[in-house]
Amino acid sequence: MKRVYLFGTCLIDNYYPEAGLDAIELLSLAGFESVFPQSQTCCGQPPYNSGYATQSAAVAMQTVDTFLYAEYPLIVPSASCAGMIKNHYPVLLRDHPEYEKKAIALASKTFELVDFIVDKLPYHQLTSNTPVTAALHQSCSALRETGSAKSWIKLIGHMPHVTLNLPCYAEECCGFGGTFSIKSPEVSLAMTKDKYEHLVATKSQTVISGDCGCLINLKGYAKKNGLAFPHQHIASFAKQQFDEANS
Amino acid sequence: MTPFNERIIEALETPELRSNLRGAMDFLRSKRSLSIEDYALWQQHQDIATDVRHALPQQLPELLEQLEQSCTRNGIEVHWAADASDARKIFLQIAQATNATRVIKGKSMASEEIELNTHLEQHGIESTESDMGEFIVQLANEKPSHIIMPALHKNQEQIAELFNQKLNEKADASDVDQLIGIGRKVLREKFKQADIGVSGVNFAAAKSGTLCLVENEGNGRLSTSVPNCHIAIMGIDKVIPDLSSLPSLLYLLTRSATGQEITSYVNLISGPRKPDELDGPKSVHLIILDNGRSSIASDPALAATLACIRCGACMNHCPVYTKIGGHAYGTTYPGPIGQVISPQLDGGEEHNELLNACSLNGACGEACPVNIELPDMIRELRNQRSAAQPNHTGEKMVWHAWRAIHQSPRLYQLTSLMMRIPGLSSLLFPRRWTKGRTSPTPANNTLHALIKAKTNHDNRDPQHEHK
CATH class of the missing domain: 3.40.50.11810 (Rossmann fold)
Structure with missing residues (x-):
């Protein structure tokens, strides 16, 4: 099976972990094996939206490093966190020369869960x-x-x-x-x-x-x-x- | 509790206001979407208008210089006002030079921004609003609650009651035509008596020196043509290069504002009465107001603030505006564009707290016909505000700690464990949240832990394998 990264997101991690497990099952039904790096934390959106971009960028860099290690697509069971990575990381990290390109690379391989599997499930x-x-x-x-x-x-x-x-x-x-x-x-x-x-x-x-x-x-x-x-x-x-x- | 929060609570606790707002917003939103019949054509106009309006901040000095030259050539006297107090002084000088005692006003948000009516009253000059919504608001001693529909916070019953009280009329709340007739009867006399007519400007074409003014009641045309003197007031951001983009701008403006294909009146004003003409004002003045706008133009992240065409679509689509209405903001411009522009205008620092009243849901940015990314700008203004805070500020310290935890997978997982100690998780949610909502209970195990326990998932992680 092809492999994908799963970003559980901090809210699912702590409050809806079964949704994370179910996402893994759905990905499996769609033909993908999920890799869940234990080093993942949060996408950094809370301080980003509150006006604390510096604090957010530090955490975003940690997320970029976690999910750029292998070339697997990054699947996120949250439109909010997926949107943060896809639309906002390239802007947030543009003043960090080392990370700007990485952010763009990560953004281009990041998918919201349902966007990724909607056409691949055995309905x-x-x-x-x-x-x-x-x-x-x-x-x-x-x-x-x-x-x-x-x-x-x-x-x-x-x-x-x-x-x-x-x-x-x-x-x-x-x-x-x-x-x-x-x-x-x-x-x-x-x-x-x-x-x-x-x-x-x-x-x-x-x-x-x-x-x-x-x-x-x-x-x-x-x-x-x-x-x-x-x-x-x-x-x-x-x-x-x-x-x-x-x- | 800040005054802004108090105003929010007051608005939320007024059921009549809530239902008036919901009704007005439903009406405006559906009219707008019905007016966009041909989406491809809409997008064509949107592209043209977006290009023109977003290029503006860079071109401002040249365009304004050109506007002054063209207007002067057309016989319009141009006055430059650095701030609101400047604009008031200039207006008063013109009024006093012509011994004016009565002013009739068309709708103008720039005149609201400089608080013209109050200033004129203080100097013994009567100023009457002639836009029906503005007339109602003035009669009630209030300020506009919306930039297009100044009195949308009031329903027919409230307006009839106001007319009965203040104008000694017998108004019938169920008869809109009669209500408007009452207002018009009063205004007709005011038009005849006025020494000066005031108007705003929707767009000012630099090349030809033409002032464009759209309206639906004919009061704008009367204000700018009956009195001997016409004074137009505009922010520097109302300038456009020439008339070629005007069809696109109007296409978007009238549809976005009121869902109309075109307004009942489109006025193109190009100077005072000429010797062979029978009517029109003998003199036309244009007051061009900066009031902080040129410094907005110089900040690349926020310059798009000046691209706004004041259609009001952002407020009509804002779930916060829909709940609290315009007065709660306490500014000339309410809603999303108000949250963005108010803190940036001269003396606007006190309006920084408006930035809190936004969930960044994105509805305003989606509705904006000239593609102003309002949510991004609210976020940027929040960034600028926090950058100016000292490091020991409460919220900054919270985010410092937050960063330390989330930057380190070990600390993050340790924190997740600690959240599961009975009583500790609720501490994460401050009282301001738990007052109206129960704080969520963490699941027994984290996803991290469940995956670790369930399979040997770690072995699939190449980073882990590597180690």
Whole structure:
């Protein structure tokens, strides 16, 4: 099998590790063997978006070194972190002569997970699955950084038993935005409340998304208010469909 | 709590404002997208307009010089204002020289920027806003909450109530035509009495010395043609080389702003009344305002701020603006472009805190018809702000520590382990987050640990094999 690097991202690493394992399974279904370097940490986006580019660059260089060691494509189960590497590393590291070229090289071999596998999965296996309804939260990064939202919709479109619902104001931010949710908590929360209500209004069995930042944010809001929020990373949801088909 | 945060909370706690905003934004967004029928044509115009507007910062000195020469040739008197106080002084001098006591104003954000109305009132000159939205806002002693739709924070009921109170009318909230009729009746008299008409400028063509002004109510045309004297006020960034790019700029501006294919009125003003003409102002003045713009032009990372054509699409698509409205920003220009330009204008440092109210969701940059990367610029302004902070500042120290941890795989994994000590993980999330959200609980094991335990994955890592 061809090899790929998997960047678990710090949020999946700590809060949704099963999504990382499921990503590895999906990659395997698509014909790829995942290599997970233990030296990976974070893409550096939190300080980058907060205006601390120097601190971000130091961590970005560590990520570049980790994933440029071999020529494998880099697969990221997060549009946000994939977008950081693809679109922002070359800009962030342009003043570091040694790393600018490396950043461009890494950017060109980095793919959001679903973008990479959407056309490579054995959907023909999914013939007798139980019907399920899912609301999709397209993250801002998937819509406007990597364009992966299209692949997410396409992936679910290949699963005939899944009814996909998009909430109204589907393209509006969930209010997370990293440190935005700490620095402007009131307006952030108003956005989160809206997003939660629009997702719930689709009356779907589960909410899926490919970005854990948004999911942690929405779950945190729901939990604080004693509300239910059944949700899954899109990798876990997809992997579950294939598991069911093969059980 | 900062005054900005207090204003945000006040806005969020006003349900009527929230629903007025949502309604107005839905309306403007859908009108805009319906007006873009031919996307290929849209892109053609976008390319032309983007080229012209992004080349501007480099060409400013030459273009402005040329504009002055052309305008002077056309009989327009040109005045240079370094800052807001300069612009006010120049205006007052012109008004006093003609013994003017009454001013009628078309919509102009530059005049808001220099707080012209307040200044004129202080010197005994009556200034009346003639754009219906601006008229409503002035009547309510407020400021515009949007650069295109100044009164969009108000609904019909609120406007009828205002007219009944301030104009002693019997306005019917359900009849928009009647409401507008009431305003027009008042304004018609003001037009007749005015000594000076004021306008903004959408674009000023340097080659021909032409001032372009778009509007929908005819009030701009009346303000610039009925009174004996017309004073136009523009920021230096409104200059364009010539009229050749104007069709593209207008194509984008009217569609992005109001979803119109063209505004009801497009005025091209090229000078005062000529000897053989029957109407028009006897004198035309152009006040060209810098107020910090030339220093924006000299910062390559931020110069694109000046490419803005003031269509308002960024605010119409901003989820933060949609929640809090324009007044909460406390600046002349609200929304994403306001967050970018306000801290950069003269005396704008206090507006740095606006930079916090952005989730970098990218909707504004996507909506911008002239491709201004507003999210990148907000990030750049955040960088510049933090670079100016002393090293011991709280947030800087947090990111220093963060870097130390994430630069070292060992420290990172150790921190991940420590997060799993009961009670410690919630410390990562400050109270400002946990007030409205429960902090997430770390999974029992990290992905790092699960993979290490599950297979001998390490052996597949060539870096590891190497060691």
